[in-house]
Amino acid sequence: MSYAQLEALGRKLEAVDHAIAILSADEATNMPVGGGEKRAEAVAHLAGLRHETFTAPEIADWLDAAKSEDLSAEQKLSLAEFERVYTNATCLPADFVREQTRTNMRSEQLWRDLRAKNDWAGFAPALESVVALAREEAAMRADKLGLAPYDAMMEQYDPGNRAAEIAPIFDQLKTFLVDFVPEALENQADLPLKPVTGPFAIEDQRALGLAMMAALGFDFTHGRLDVSHHPFCGGVPTDVRMTTRYRTDEFLTALMGILHETGHALYEQGLPRDLSHMPVGKARGMAIHESQSLFVEQQLARTEPFWHWALPHLQEHLGADALPGWMAQDVLARVNMVERGFIRVDADEVTYPLHIILRFEIEQDLISGALSVVDLPEVWDAKMEAYLGLKTIDNPADGPMQDVHWPAGAFGYFPSYTLGAMMAAQQWAAIEKAHPSLNDDIARGDFHAVNAWRSEHIWQQASRYSTPELLTRATGAPLDPQFFIAHLKKRYG
Amino acid sequence: MSYAQLEALGRKLEAVDHAIAILSADEATNMPVGGGEKRAEAVAHLAGLRHETFTAPEIADWLDAAKSEDLSAEQKLSLAEFERVYTNATCLPADFVREQTRTNMRSEQLWRDLRAKNDWAGFAPALESVVALAREEAAMRADKLGLAPYDAMMEQYDPGNRAAEIAPIFDQLKTFLVDFVPEALENQADLPLKPVTGPFAIEDQRALGLAMMAALGFDFTHGRLDVSHHPFCGGVPTDVRMTTRYRTDEFLTALMGILHETGHALYEQGLPRDLSHMPVGKARGMAIHESQSLFVEQQLARTEPFWHWALPHLQEHLGADALPGWMAQDVLARVNMVERGFIRVDADEVTYPLHIILRFEIEQDLISGALSVVDLPEVWDAKMEAYLGLKTIDNPADGPMQDVHWPAGAFGYFPSYTLGAMMAAQQWAAIEKAHPSLNDDIARGDFHAVNAWRSEHIWQQASRYSTPELLTRATGAPLDPQFFIAHLKKRYG
Ligand SMILES: [Zn+2]
Ligand SMILES: [Zn+2]
Numbered sequence: 014m015s016y017a018q019l020e021a022l023g024r025k026l027e028a029v030d031h032a033i034a035i036l037s038a039d040e041a042t043n044m045p046v047g048g049g050e051k052r053a054e055a056v057a058h059l060a061g062l063r064h065e066t067f068t069a070p071e072i073a074d075w076l077d078a079a080k081s082e083d084l085s086a087e088q089k090l091s092l093a094e095f096e097r098v099y100t101n102a103t104c105l106p107a108d109f110v111r112e113q114t115r116t117n118m119r120s121e122q123l124w125r126d127l128r129a130k131n132d133w134a135g136f137a138p139a140l141e142s143v144v145a146l147a148r149e150e151a152a153m154r155a156d157k158l159g160l161a162p163y164d165a166m167m168e169q170y171d172p173g174n175r176a177a178e179i180a181p182i183f184d185q186l187k188t189f190l191v192d193f194v195p196e197a198l199e200n201q202a203d204l205p206l207k208p209v210t211g212p213f214a215i216e217d218q219r220a221l222g223l224a225m226m227a228a229l230g231f232d233f234t235h236g237r238l239d240v241s242h243h244p245f246c247g248g249v250p251t252d253v254r255m256t257t258r259y260r261t262d263e264f265l266t267a268l269m270g271i272l273h274e275t276g277h278a279l280y281e282q283g284l285p286r287d288l289s290h291m292p293v294g295k296a297r298g299m300a301i302h303e304s305q306s307l308f309v310e311q312q313l314a315r316t317e318p319f320w321h322w323a324l325p326h327l328q329e330h331l332g333a334d335a336l337p338g339w340m341a342q343d344v345l346a347r348v349n350m351v352e353r354g355f356i357r358v359d360a361d362e363v364t365y366p367l368h369i370i371l372r373f374e375i376e377q378d379l380i381s382g383a384l385s386v387v388d389l390p391e392v393w394d395a396k397m398e399a400y401l402g403l404k405t406i407d408n409p410a411d412g413p414m415q416d417v418h419w420p421a422g423a424f425g426y427f428p429s430y431t432l433g434a435m436m437a438a439q440q441w442a443a444i445e446k447a448h449p450s451l452n453d454d455i456a457r458g459d460f461h462a463v464n465a466w467r468s469e470h471i472w473q474q475a476s477r478y479s480t481p482e483l484l485t486r487a488t489g490a491p492l493d494p495q496f497f498i499a500h501l502k503k504r505y506g
Numbered sequence: 507m508s509y510a511q512l513e514a515l516g517r518k519l520e521a522v523d524h525a526i527a528i529l530s531a532d533e534a535t536n537m538p539v540g541g542g543e544k545r546a547e548a549v550a551h552l553a554g555l556r557h558e559t560f561t562a563p564e565i566a567d568w569l570d571a572a573k574s575e576d577l578s579a580e581q582k583l584s585l586a587e588f589e590r591v592y593t594n595a596t597c598l599p600a601d602f603v604r605e606q607t608r609t610n611m612r613s614e615q616l617w618r619d620l621r622a623k624n625d626w627a628g629f630a631p632a633l634e635s636v637v638a639l640a641r642e643e644a645a646m647r648a649d650k651l652g653l654a655p656y657d658a659m660m661e662q663y664d665p666g667n668r669a670a671e672i673a674p675i676f677d678q679l680k681t682f683l684v685d686f687v688p689e690a691l692e693n694q695a696d697l698p699l700k701p702v703t704g705p706f707a708i709e710d711q712r713a714l715g716l717a718m719m720a721a722l723g724f725d726f727t728h729g730r731l732d733v734s735h736h737p738f739c740g741g742v743p744t745d746v747r748m749t750t751r752y753r754t755d756e757f758l759t760a761l762m763g764i765l766h767e768t769g770h771a772l773y774e775q776g777l778p779r780d781l782s783h784m785p786v787g788k789a790r791g792m793a794i795h796e797s798q799s800l801f802v803e804q805q806l807a808r809t810e811p812f813w814h815w816a817l818p819h820l821q822e823h824l825g826a827d828a829l830p831g832w833m834a835q836d837v838l839a840r841v842n843m844v845e846r847g848f849i850r851v852d853a854d855e856v857t858y859p860l861h862i863i864l865r866f867e868i869e870q871d872l873i874s875g876a877l878s879v880v881d882l883p884e885v886w887d888a889k890m891e892a893y894l895g896l897k898t899i900d901n902p903a904d905g906p907m908q909d910v911h912w913p914a915g916a917f918g919y920f921p922s923y924t925l926g927a928m929m930a931a932q933q934w935a936a937i938e939k940a941h942p943s944l945n946d947d948i949a950r951g952d953f954h955a956v957n958a959w960r961s962e963h964i965w966q967q968a969s970r971y972s973t974p975e976l977l978t979r980a981t982g983a984p985l986d987p988q989f990f991i992a993h994l995k996k997r998y999g
Contacts, residue, residue: 031545252537
């Protein structure tokens, strides 16, 4: 039976993915520095092997044959998702992929060097090559998928994302934010900031993080918390590898990072176990994933009820002297600080979407050819000035050179971040409607209702539906920016 | 060029071996308990993949074709070792391997259960099946390799081991030990034992272990020390994963374990880097590996000069109060204690070889068919009584059921332990001859001479030569039990 052959194939791919995921987590958390070269070789070989396994010619036949087999409704969804993933994985010729991999890798390496030197002129030609190949890639994907080129690129990260639907939503949000950012800045102007008086011992911060993870529902029989230079949530659903990074003069950055990654981890741990080997059993995509991390970080944790519950734990683990006289509002004044800045990854939840919308607008024009790399700094500068009132023309390192995505050839990924933030707000609203006492629950550290709702409507749904369909099924309505706007108004208005 | 194809194949195998090694080390040191099932699936799949890759039919052609290519002397050695490994890996039919794997796995699982219950009668039928298949295996290996059946089994662990050469050596050693054990016991009778007064903090023990590892030459850019239930030395040469296990009431067990595993680690780290992907570049085998660990543990570390140097480090890390008034002899009185016991893994270096010789004698008869499983307890008991004066007939759990090797189907492995101990003594003698001031070096914590000699004569030789040839080339003479006997006489006589 062909469907059974697809299941066997899924198990093989799962094993290789398992190895790559654990090797990568180990590399970031445990590997001694001299192990890097052989580790890179091993992972590259496994990735090549995965590609070979997944692109074997008989798979297309299995997919076709399975369609006429007697499948349950569940299996039909699974088959459709298998075919979607297979098509995305095989729609580019092997020669093209090799050339593109080489080009993008060289560009990324050059970017690491030249960003540090703020050398746009030196980097631009490499980015030109990357963009040229990305245009070719988009055209080939579009052709194979029957989508517009930029949509075909987004399809890799969030199946169902369409620029025609996202653009008006982002426009509403942009219009709102351009006016709202100054208002939020003004509102916080006279909030008093309590000093953070360290040092905070790393063991204490770790114990606090573990306590928060456990309270939020992290399953320590299926995951752990380590330290790495860049925090991440990796591993596999049965063995989630989460990391953070501590500093001793300050603890809130690490803690908020832990809360964010816990959101990702709960999603992975909450996926349907018996489908873990099939594409339909995986996490839906980047936007939904980010909606789960931001749900915990922004919807749950940047709130008064949460800190009402969490503050005693903070004091228990960090010592009563560590936060003298702090109240929930004192934490919130720090973690919800709004600030206009150049750097996306440092941005707060109010200004962050403007960084994304700028990139969304620009990368569509890069892919369509309406914009050339050579004109990028000026376009970037003009938009930054219009949206955030900041000039970047003399500072490309903190302008169009700040992110790894484009130098590495990833176009169509950026929208997922802000789509995730909006989806998190919409999910919160849906849960609050179903459980009017939600904030009381949270003030008691009771996260059962939020987790039960998300388990049923998001985690257990895995990849049965496209990103927009999953959100619509979960919340009863398509993506609506008003939930996120209302959330910002309430918190910062 | 076929030799180049073998190199490419070697790199593929190295990548898969890398993944399996790191996944296994991670499993023992980091993996949360719920990750085990999927981890086992992933590793089993990678092992299957390795086997498929290595047994592809074209490899035999490459091996043949490479023989007529223009190869350097080094490449010829490499090719010969490649062929040897390939022949050993492919000499059993796939159906047989599947049946044997199933049988041995069931037997090992049953053994874990029934050993705890001391139930020999329940276990014997499973062991019968294992032995029956091992006899078939030995016959097939013998046929393919042109060796005697038991030699063909040993060949998997130590290429070149031949019972006809080992038996007279073991006989000399046995004859010596049967008389010498009572003498050693008598000699230690009036050695005073200083009390070990804990608790010893785990962080302190770890810092001490790391300091010892560094002094002995462990390269922390290519390895690390972790904790696991059963200590091991795993990973890959560029990323050696060593473990120990601590208790707080006592520190010597963990420390001696670290010293032993450091010996294994130095060997792996000292292998020729540019050959790591080829069979010729791997560690030679079990006996040579054990000779390297026992070299550090027994030849270097169970000595007065070593503790003359090490004792201040002990006191520095564990605190001056921890070992009040201890001298080198006080450590030696503890770590070199001789005791007759049932259990091989708990035995000291004087009695240990008798445990091995007993098994070596018995397993040859099991493989030849001269001994049936049903008669094993009586034969075991008779030999234990003759060699160590202990009765095991009523206690099979501590008799023939004590080790995992036979229940798991590993016959021909045991001799490697004692061959390693003898080789370590012979290597020590060779180094001492070349560096008469060796003990002075060690009393200063200077291990350059021993490491330089071992690097040149053992580590860098990797798998160029068979086990006996490697030892002969390194020390100038074939294995001679008198070095080990002299070592024991000097220490315990
Ligand atoms: Zn995230
Ligand atoms: Zn060992």
